[in-house]
Amino acid sequence: MQAISNVFTQLKPAKMNHLIKNALSIIGFTAAILSAGCSKKIDDEITSVDFSRLFSPTAVTTTVVGGTSVNVSWAKVTKAEHYDIELVDNGNQDFSGSSVRSVKNLDATTLTYTFKSLYGETDYSFRVKAVSADTPESKWTTVTFKSGSEQIMTRVERTDLSQTSVTLKWKTPNDVSHFMIGSNKYDISASEKTAGAKTITGLTNGTQYTAKLYYNNGVRGNRSFKTYAANPTGTNVINISSAADLATQLAAAANNSILVIPQGATFDYASAIALPKDVSVTIWGEDGINRPVIALNGLNLPLAAGTIKFANVDITGLPSNIPGGTKRNYIFNQSDSTVTEAIIFDNCIVRNFTNTPVRVQGSKNITIKKVAFNNCIVYDCGVNSAGNGTYAMVHSNTATGKITNIEFTQSTFYDIGYALILHNAAASTSVKIENCTIYNTTGNARYMIDYNTFSAGTFTIKNTIIGKTLSATATANGYRAASAPIVTNSYITSDVVFAAGAIPSVINYTNNSANLFTEPAGGNFVIKDSLFAGASTAGDSRWMP
CATH class of the missing domain: 2.160.20 (Pectate Lyase C-like)
Structure with a gap:
């Protein structure tokens, strides 16, 4: 650097001016070449500084609300007289299909819009452009997003279940095509679509499932349910009729006994029942719509006991399960x-x-x-x-x-x-x-x-x-x-x-x-x-x- 400085200090003013002019010419020529070489690339960018048309909208955001609505917004574009926006249910930025939702001529002061009734858990593409009568319209600005969960299914009630089936229901009218339970697909017929219900059979008893309702690729709802369990079987199982004495069976139960009582039965005991020593016992109500009722007035634990388990039963302090009676204590x-x-x-x-x-x-x-x-x-x-x-x-x-x-x-x-x-x-x-x-x-x-x-x-x-x-x-x-x-x-x-x-x-x-x-x-x-x-x-x- 010192050597270069010495060369310049030894030049006469006339030669110095000549060198400076040549240097500026070279810089200008280089800039012109670079500008020509990059002009197409810059022109293709959405943020192009192209004063022959409106700038494309920037700061485009999407906010999913409640799963199936989206608020879209963008920044104001100078000289824009209105905006056109489009939404399509794919994440490929392909706006050529029939499912495009278009809104044109949004006022220049309108910088946000809400699309409702989206399909759940679906990819969407959104785009916006600025338009003016005096200046060519801008290029589109495009973004993608995914909708949240939708729920048009109604709750699965106990009356909708059996050990091997479920009736799934949804709000009507609605576009639906099929259910997925795990990897199994269940198509919805035209009559089922109208009725808003489909019964699915061939399930396994006592099993937890999640069913997803679709319209084509969009998820429109999901519900979890558990099929009714089958009654246990084995040498330790004692099936007790509604007329039998549950208290006697319970007091005499062997270790690991399972006492199975039927749906709809009512057992009433005004006195406390003493449980047997060193015994684990299960009182199992037949799983179904109407749990069996046990009206108790106490169970006494022995000096040593295993596990005392109640499953699928309705335990009440009302004598004989009659409303308005004097409630029992424990x-x-x-x-x-x-x-x-x-x-x-x-x-x-x-x-x-x-x-x-x-x-x-x-x-x-x-x-x-x-x-x-x-x-x-x-x-x-x-x-x-x-x-x-x-x-x-x-x-x-x-x-x-x-x-x-x-x-x-x-x-x-x-x-x-x-x-x-x-x-x-x-x-x-x-x-x-x-x-x-x-x-x-x-x-x-x-x-x-x-x-x-x-x-x-x-x-x-x-x-x-x-x-x-x-x-x-x-x-x-x-x-x-x-x-x-x-x-x-x-x-x-x-x-x-x-x-x-x-x-x-x-x-x-x-x-x-x-x-x-x-x-x-x-x-x-x-x-x-x-x-x-x-x-x-x-x-x-x-x-x-």
């Missing part, structure tokens, strides 16, 4: 010593008890290693006129009584007068609340979950919706324990009032329970708010829209 009210492996309620209804389904009391050593409610509906337990409730749904307030693990999964609990769990004199190993819908629980000055200063162990609340608290004096509380629960994807409505012990990390739903659920006071918790963020992930799945 299913389990244990005061004698026991070590019991588990008490499990699976796919059951539990209702109409003055006090509680599960209570541990007294000074004797009582250990129940697990209490679980799965796929259950539990209501009208522990409600009293004072508003503070009688007993919690799972209740232990004695230092010598311990329920090691408590699980509430895929279940609904409502009209629970006292609380969900009281276990305030001993620790547990775990408490798990997952995919539950909870409404009108927790009485005056009670805690929804109360361990006092003791540990609940591994304490989790996941995918759960907590609705209105029961306390009329606004003195219900959330939780009390040695450590806070780990909370994931769980919501509370605006009519949940916790005076203390607020549950951490819950998501606040800004409206009340009546805005979220179809008819909560009547026990119908189907999500009706289409904008609720947890509609497809939170709460008991039976209520998902």
